[in-house]
Amino acid sequence: MTVGPLPRLAALLAGALLLALALPVLLPQAPARAAGTGATAKATPGTAAPGATATILGTGWPVNTPVTVLLCGQNAVNGTDSCANATGRALTTSAGGGFAVQLAVVKPPQPCPCVIHATTVTGANVTVDTPFPVIGVASVPIKQTPGTMLPLTASISGGGSLMTWFGAPPHRTFKAMIANVGNSAITDPVFRMGTSHSVYSTDWQEYQWSGVIAPGGRQEIDVPLDFAAGAHGGYSVELDYGGTELTVQQVRLPQPWGVTLFWLLLCVVVPVGLFRTGLAVVDRVRPDPDPAPAPFLGRARRRAAPGAAPGREYDTLALPPMPAHPPRAVPLAPTLPWFAPGSGPVLPKADDGPAPADPLVRTAQARTPGSSTLLDKGIDA
Incomplete structure (x- = not known):
């Protein structure tokens, strides 16, 4: 039985269509790389239907760094709002900067093109988006929006x-x-x-x-x-x-307290300086009536003369005080014993010993020679 040209053409077209659908699965996809870094993320298999599981292998990431892995639609241009956050995975890279995680394949909140979105949580910002077509999810052209x-x-x-x-x-x-x-x-x-x-x-x-x-x-x-x-x-x-x-x-x-301290010091120092400057000017301008006073005399002062008209003054010198002298002893006049009984000096008898040391007694004896003999006689009589 011979096959006509139309059925043969239809068979060729069906085969080409099946080959185009199977091409993304048959050809291995190159892992995506982050711009300016050596980080990579590779999905195995490269495509899957919702309900399947994909293995994500990462290399070249910062060591011991938290990383999140999400399945996102619209190439994750709208951030995590276009990602299936409920099935996302969080992990920490190894000491060599690698990781391996199982990710459940689900229908993302937004249509494809879909990607596996891997990004660091702390430290340097490293993000890798790996294309991952989800079988059965429609692909819609990405609407270009400005950066926000x-x-x-x-x-x-x-x-x-x-x-x-x-x-x-x-x-x-x-x-x-x-x-x-x-x-x-x-x-x-x-x-x-x-x-x-x-x-x-x-x-x-x-x-x-x-x-x-x-x-x-x-x-x-x-x-x-x-x-x-x-x-x-x-x-x-x-x-x-x-x-x-x-x-x-x-x-x-904070309050600049140094400025406040500066103004307080300025309010004190400036008036004091002006006051001292004024005193120095007044002391220099004031006339001195005695340009060369004696070193032991005080400054000359002007006093009003007794009975002088107002404004008529004369100069005097303030002399130093005179030193105090001890009072000089004044000798008492001798008093005869018969005029003031009991007030005069008691004369010693001839046998009482040497002459008294009192000068008044010696003076009385010198002025009344023999008075002691007469006195003794009068007493004996």
């Missing part, structure tokens, strides 16, 4: 120094972990950093970060912060990109 930033974490680091204690401009660093949730890369983005204090208007500064944030990737951005001299108190710091606010952080700057 999503802040993950944000903080302000840095501290003051001795110079900021005296009013120097404080410096801080704004650290933010940014994720690109779009499907287009962001190259050399320009950020705006706004700082506001109390009721004052926001002061904006522009900062251009050099680098590329891949779709679905994340990157830590370090933006330097420069405050005005003498800035202190609470400040609000806002990070913007493309007119959209990414995150707002609060920071409190």
